[in-house]
Amino acid sequence: MAAAHSLHRCVVSQSGKQTASVFFLHGSGDTGPGLREWVRDVLKQDLDFPHIRVIYPTAPLRPYTPMRGAPSNVWFDRHKISKDCPEHLESIESMCRSLSGLIEEEVKAGIPKERMIIGGFSMGGAMALHLACRYHADIAGIFALSSFLNKDSVVYQVLKKNQSPVPELFQCHGKPDQLVLYQWGEETNGLLKASGMKTSFQAFPNLQHELSRPELEQLKSWILNKLPPGNE
Template sequence: MTQSSLEAIVVEPTSKAASCVIWLHGLGDSGAGFAPVVPVLGLPSDHSIRFIFPHAPEQAVTINGGYIMRSWYDIKSMDLHDRADITGVQASELQIKRLIEQQISAGIPANKIVLAGFSQGGVMSLFTGLRFEQSLAGIMALSCYLPGGEHLPEQLAQANKATPILQNHGEQDEVVPLFAGKMAYDALNHAGYNSVWKTYPMAHSVIPTQLSEIGQWLNKVLN
């Protein structure tokens, strides 16, 4: 995997951007998969949030027969404790950190940046956010798990110990089992992190009610 900057879809607010949401997609998707959610979030019309939807690099994915697709890391097996290729996770973390640092350099402070993700992207938002050495506005982890199962990542950064974390999961998720998301929440909660857990009557997806509540959460943590 190259260490070049990630390509991304950027949705600018009508006013000058004062905050930013970096939203990471799931396996086989692209930034285009979540870019259309911005109007559905119900944000105030004069909000000043820049949304960035990066595209994961293309690589072979073991559980899909080595098929090449957009992926933040290789998925080696369905075993939760050996699912995520940690080398790939760390390589994507570097690229995501670079995206955050680009926004900081552009004048948006870390505490006005939310790192969000769905499925594989949610794994990356948790892993990267928990290890990032500046305090973020929030971390959003949708329908995902920790790469270490019930274990938090190594080299955690104290900077995000009190950062608001939003964890959502579908009660009928057939891709990432509900217990995997709950296991991640329990690990965070046990370690004293500021995480909120909520389930929805859905499969491995997002639904309008959830997106509206995500919009309310973003409005709260970014203001």
């Protein structure tokens, strides 16, 4: 298991007093600094706020089955890239523990969990859903960009079993993003909603498996709505 302190992270600090935190998890094969640079390239500036610290962790290098065991920075392993296969729960559980350590560091620094948002791009969005829905349901919100869950994901099972409040999901997807991936993302949103989760789903025409400026601008507005400035 990767220990929490071994997870490297790239941070965009707030310009004023910190009263909230956002964790933004990269997609498979990327890194925290790589995602930050991509966001900055798309927006022509950092995703930054006067009161919110934005944290881009980097997944550990591990053998990745869809790449025939070649090492890659991934949050968890997959038996294959398909919504129909079982989840690789051992690696998902390990990473939930490691990322929970980062969350606890923010709590110790004085940021309550209800002033945190967890989200990500592609695999990072799936990881955020596992982490928040199953272990940190008291955070302010979740976002998932170009992401999907397996059709029998344990996330759905937990939501149906617990029947307790969970964070709202902000989900975006390019259309057509390799149409199959778009359909998986749309199906994920429907299954989460059917499991009792409050969700929104935004489709962006002519967007492939990538980030866009309108998408990130909408995300920034949503974050500010969920984490408004406090008494700084």
